[in-house]
Amino acid sequence: MERATSGAQVRVFIRDESDVVVARRRARELASQQRFSEAEAEALATAVTEIARNIVVHAGGGEILFGQAVDGPRRGVVVIARDAGPGIPDIEQAMQDGFSTKHGLGFGLPGARRLVDEFGIESKTGAGTTVTLRKWAAAER
Amino acid sequence: MSDRTDGLAFEYFSALEGYLRVRHESALIRAYELGRRAMADGLGVLDMAVLHRGAVDVLVVSAPARDQPQFARAVADFFNELLSPFEMSFRGYREANEELQRLNESLRRQKEEVEIVNRELESFSYSVSHDLRAPLRSIDGYSQILLEDFAHAFGGDGKKYLGNVREAAQRMSLLIDGLLSLARVTRTEIQRVDVDLTALARRISERLRAESPERGGRFIIEDGVRGNGDPSLLAVVLENLLVNAWKFTSKRKQAEITFGCEERDGNPTYFVRDNGAGFDMGYADKLFGAFQRLHSSREFDGTGIGLATVQRVVQRHGGRVGADGKIDGGATFYFTLGGGRKP
Numbered sequence: 001m002e003r004a005t006s007g008a009q010v011r012v013f014i015r016d017e018s019d020v021v022v023a024r025r026r027a028r029e030l031a032s033q034q035r036f037s038e039a040e041a042e043a044l045a046t047a048v049t050e051i052a053r054n055i056v057v058h059a060g061g062g063e064i065l066f067g068q069a070v071d072g073p074r075r076g077v078v079v080i081a082r083d084a085g086p087g088i089p090d091i092e093q094a095m096q097d098g099f100s101t102k103h104g105l106g107f108g109l110p111g112a113r114r115l116v117d118e119f120g121i122e123s124k125t126g127a128g129t130t131v132t133l134r135k136w137a138a139a140e141r
Numbered sequence: 142m143s144d145r146t147d148g149l150a151f152e153y154f155s156a157l158e159g160y161l162r163v164r165h166e167s168a169l170i171r172a173y174e175l176g177r178r179a180m181a182d183g184l185g186v187l188d189m190a191v192l193h194r195g196a197v198d199v200l201v202v203s204a205p206a207r208d209q210p211q212f213a214r215a216v217a218d219f220f221n222e223l224l225s226p227f228e229m230s231f232r233g234y235r236e237a238n239e240e241l242q243r244l245n246e247s248l249r250r251q252k253e254e255v256e257i258v259n260r261e262l263e264s265f266s267y268s269v270s271h272d273l274r275a276p277l278r279s280i281d282g283y284s285q286i287l288l289e290d291f292a293h294a295f296g297g298d299g300k301k302y303l304g305n306v307r308e309a310a311q312r313m314s315l316l317i318d319g320l321l322s323l324a325r326v327t328r329t330e331i332q333r334v335d336v337d338l339t340a341l342a343r344r345i346s347e348r349l350r351a352e353s354p355e356r357g358g359r360f361i362i363e364d365g366v367r368g369n370g371d372p373s374l375l376a377v378v379l380e381n382l383l384v385n386a387w388k389f390t391s392k393r394k395q396a397e398i399t400f401g402c403e404e405r406d407g408n409p410t411y412f413v414r415d416n417g418a419g420f421d422m423g424y425a426d427k428l429f430g431a432f433q434r435l436h437s438s439r440e441f442d443g444t445g446i447g448l449a450t451v452q453r454v455v456q457r458h459g460g461r462v463g464a465d466g467k468i469d470g471g472a473t474f475y476f477t478l479g480g481g482r483k484p
Contacts, residue, residue, distance in 0.1 A: 018167070025166045038221075046225040049173060097233050105180055106233020107226065114232040 010066040014083075020052040026066050030077045034068065034137045044077060044135050047112040051081045051131050054108060059085025059128065069134050076117070076136035084128040091123055146188065149179060154196040157219050161200060164215060172222035180226045189227070193220050260328075267324040270317045277317070281310040319446030322377070326453050331371045333458075338366040338411065341379050342400045349387045358396025366402045368411065370478050374454045381447040382413040382474050389417035389472065405475070412475040419466040428464055451476070 010030075012023045027048040031041035048064070055062040062083025069076040088094045095113065097106050106114070109131070113119040118134035153175055160168035179189065197216055204212040284307045288300060295303065339362055346360035360383075368375060383398065390396035399414045420428065429452040448462075451474075455462045459479025466472035 017170075021167045021170050024170060028166075042221050042225055043228070046173070046229055049170065050229070097237065105226075106230040107177065111229040111233060114236060115229060 012064045012066070013061075014052050014055045014064055014081075015061045016056060020049060020056065023048050023052045023064050026064075027077070027079065030066050030068065031135075034075050034077055036077075036135075036137050040135065040137065043115040044079075044133075047115040047133055047135075048079055050108055050112040051079070051133070054131075055081060055083045055085070059083035061085075062128070069136070071136075074136050076134055079133040081131040081133075082128065087125040087127055087129055088121075088123040089125050091121055095121070146184070146192070149175060149184075150192055150195055153192050153223070154199065157196045157216065158200060160219050161204075161212070161215055169219065169222045172219050173225055176223040177226040179223075180230055186224065186227050189220075189223050193223065263324050263327050266320065267328070270320045270324070273317055274314065277310050277314055281307055281314070284310070316446070319450070323446055323450045323453060326374060326377065326450055326457070329371070329374065331374065331457055333369055334372060336368050336370055336372050336375050338368050338375065338379065338400075338402075339364055341376055342366075342383065345376075345380055345383045346398070346400075349383065356391070356396065357394060358390060358398070361397065361399040361401075363399075363401035366400070366411070368402075368409075368478050370458050371454075374457070378451050378454050378476065379413075381451045385447060385474070386413050386415035386417065386472075389419075390415050391417075393417060405477075408477045410475050410477050412473055414471065414473040416471040419468050419470045419472050420464075421468050422466060425464055425466070429462060448474075 010026050012026055013019060014023065024045050027045045028041055031044050036044065052064060055064075060083075062081065062085065065080040065082075067078045067080075069078040095110050097110050109121065112131075112133065116133040116135040118132075120132040121129065123129040153172070156168050156171040156175065159165075160172075176189065179192075193216075200216075201212070284303050287295075288303050288307075292300065342360075342362045346362065350356070350360070379400075383400070386398045387396070390398065393416060395416075397416045400412070402409050402411050404410065429448045452462050455476045455478070460477040462474070462476045464472060464474045
């Protein structure tokens with residue numbers, strides 16, 4: 001899981017809406033350190049908002065780790081969101097838009113997936129969910 | 142503006158005002174949540190632009206001139222947040238659209254394959270039917286020779302059996318003719334022109350009356366009925382429906398057969414109504430299947446291919462066929478011709 005992660009990790013505990021605010025700020029800070037464009041930084045912040053919201057709404061609490069992602073010459077950000085909530089019984093279904101009315105507009109987990117370069121999700125019923133996002137800065141402009 | 146957008150405008154204004162005082166993430170997330178909610182309420186990106194401009198118009202007045210670059214930057218960041226949910230959703234729609242296009246493409250390919258297989262099947266049944274005719278002609282022809290030239294060699298029963306052989310052969314020949322015409326209907330290219338259906342129906346009805354002058358009854362044919370379709374195929378449809386109606390009223394003293402056009406569900410719907418033997422509506426779905434017959438051939442002769450041919454022609458025009466009836470209470474067959482669209 002940590003293949004492309006290095007440097008200090010930042011941890012943000014997620015319990016309520018105010019923690020979502022903190023998580024977004026961390027995402028923006030890292031994005032700017034990795035020389036993300038404004039649009040890339042905004043996309044990352046949006047994805048982090050959705051997975052943080054998901055933790056608040058569905059798990060009641062959890063944490064998000066932020067780190068620098070390195071892969072050869074590429075630089076990016078890795079985000080790992082963990083919770084010990086009820087878990088997702090059917091991930092494939094949860095990743096489809098329209099699974100619930102909340103996701104019908106392409107928000108939530110499928111929305112977050114489309115805003116980043118790599119998206120992974122693991123979940124066990126009763127044991128919680130881990131979502132991993134990676135987003136790379138575009139090559140030197 | 143509705144109450145809903147009024148409320149949204151006020152919330153956006155106060156969030157932006159707060160953000161301009163203290164550039165804090167918590168104000169930005171309010172913009173994000175507002176955008177998310179607006180999107181779920183069915184508002185669009187241009188509604189967001191109106192919302193934003195309304196707030197900026199007021200707030201720009203109180204921004205000191207020296208702070209203008211920072212002001213411009215801050216309101217742009219704030220507006221970004223409002224639009225982010227729309228971007229997220231847009232990506233979802235784009236992805237779904239690509240998936241739909243892929244599905245469409247594979248459906249189109251499957252349809253082409255089915256059409257090829259169908260064409261092969263049709264030409265197969267066409268050539269088989271065609272080839273069956275020759276041996277059948279031999280069976281009928283030689284039976285006829287036996288009956289005429291070797292009658293002395295057969296007893297009464299023998300002649301009767303040979304007669305049965307000929308009857309069966311002729312009946313099979315009729316079946317093959319029906320199959321061939323069904324196959325032809327499927328294979329011909331449809332030419333759509335304006336067709337005078339009244340004239341067509343009159344010609345057919347006059348011929349039917351001339352063929353059985355001893356029968357009573359009448360045809361009531363509406364004036365000025367026209368349809369857009371293939372003239373020879375529409376002739377096949379009317380021929381089959383009118384011949385059917387004529388046949389199934391043969392036991393009525395006063396047969397009455399009506400042809401006309403009426404509006405049904407907004408579509409011109411052509412109909413042939415008779416007061417003949419009718420049918421059991423419970424079997425209505427079987428009427429249009431090839432070789433399906435609701436009456437025995439002893440009662441009314443026929444091959445069971447006529448209505449299948451009618452259905453095939455109408456479907457090829459993009460139209461629909463249907464029937465209403467009651468045992469001994471007459472029947473009405475109706476059809477539409479599609480809106481000039483390609484089937």
